[in-house]
Amino acid sequence: MFPRDVIPAGPIVLREHLKTDAEAISRGCADPEIVRFIPTVPSPYGRDDALAFVTEVVPADWSHGGAAFAIADAATGEWQGNIGLKPLNARGAGEIGYLLAPWARGRGLATRAARALAEWAFSQGVHRVELVADVENVASQRVAMAAGFQREGIQRGAVPRRGGGYGDAVGYGRLALDPGEPQRSFLPDLPGGSLSDGVVLLAPLTLADAGPYHEMMSEPEVLRYSVPPEAPDMEDTLRRCRYTGMWWSSGERAELSVRDASTGEFAGHIQLMNIVPPLGQAMVGYSLKQGFRGRGFMTRAVNLLAEWTFTGTSLHRLVAGTAPGNTSSHRVLERAGFSREALIKSLLPGADGVRHDDLQWVRFRG
Structure with missing residues (x-):
């Protein structure tokens, strides 16, 4: 089992979820992009869904060998998003997943959170951390690259789509021995x-x-x-x-x-x-x-x-x-x-x- 640490990451901290996060979670998870790329998120999403997440889903993640954190503002403690590490697979690797509220985007907070959680996992003896993003979720791909994850290939039919079926995904990985330098695209934005x-x-x-x-x-x-x-x-x-x-x-x-x-x-x-x-x-x-x-x-x-x-x-x-x-x-x-x-x-x-x-x-x- 992983320890329930508080992980500092500059302007944010990764901490345990609180019942008082429910209102912010319910607002954040109503975002169309979250609904689009995380089909397990109920839609519409209400405060009861958020409370069930905090009191049922999160404790189950911890009890099954994973780690689930709230991304919170370091100064105010306000909820900004979620990030977690799934239980280690048979090869001893863990997979990161995250979401960020619409009002918290554009400031590099998801990158800080993903980097901090990966490095915390390495400090707990995990040798490899993986990240999977839908091929259409370019924002998540950019987070992975900025957090030092290297693109490793396409995983066909790897992610479920809301409404049925499966879509392709991009697989990223970071090793404990990697330098963790940001991966930048050779092609600039227009x-x-x-x-x-x-x-x-x-x-x-x-x-x-x-x-x-x-x-x-x-x-x-x-x-x-x-x-x-x-x-x-x-x-x-x-x-x-x-x-x-x-x-x-x-x-x-x-x-x-x-x-x-x-x-x-x-x-x-x-x-x-x-x-x-x-x-x-x-x-x-x-x-x-x-x-x-x-x-x-x-x-x-x-x-x-x-x-x-x-x-x-x-x-x-x-x-x-x-x-x-x-x-x-x-x-x-x-x-x-x-x-x-x-x-x-x-x-x-x-x-x-x-x-x-x-x-x-x-x-x-x-």
Whole structure:
């Protein structure tokens, strides 16, 4: 059994729950994001639910070998959230889970709590602490990274979803021997959440983009030059949209919608992928809806993405590949400052079963 310590963490402390926390807990757990990502939280959530949590759930966690703490303001003692360590699994590892009230967010308190609880667990002889976050819960993923947890991979169908079914999760781990340095994404956030030159606007893909994205990827001209030249099924499209935030926070890739800045209408898609920091290189790929062609939208989008990349990352080279006959794409790249670099023989899979050449382009920093 773990000791019921009070754990200091700067502006907060981790302490035992009190019945007087019930009112704050009931307000905090009515938050839509908590309801969305923690399906065990009743919805609607009232004071009786909070009292049952404090007087029944929390004592059971302790009695079963776990640890359950309130995150409280160090000066006032007011409840700010919950954090706990599950009973150690068969491999001797513990798993952290947490939630933070809406009014306590944006100040790094969840990161402080997760770091403090992990280090307390290590002081109790635990050699490994794990953390699992829904792939769509980017805020929780950022907490894990800032608290020194390293991303270890995707766990398919690992988390239950409210209303039924299971979703994918991101697994993080931290060892007692790890330095615990914050893990930072290679990709910075977009300034203000988007990039725009007043004509086009780039913003991270969301689930709301799934329909127009899927429709675009099935257009004959887009399909003709897709790799592979096959329309995605809807599950692939939904997965791409759900994974966008996780890919971004992990520094793996950036997936963005291209929109008409004046109307907000979905016009296309652009991505930064195959990011290799040691080489200082990444690849740009893009597609544009039929109704937006001939207006310079994609040239503007490629320029915006390239300038953001060279400003916010250490990348030195951006590359792009096109079919030798895709003259429209050639003109986009030329106008966006790319130059032809190489012709790679028999690289691209074709719908006819024959592999086709790939004309590769490059744009350098500066």
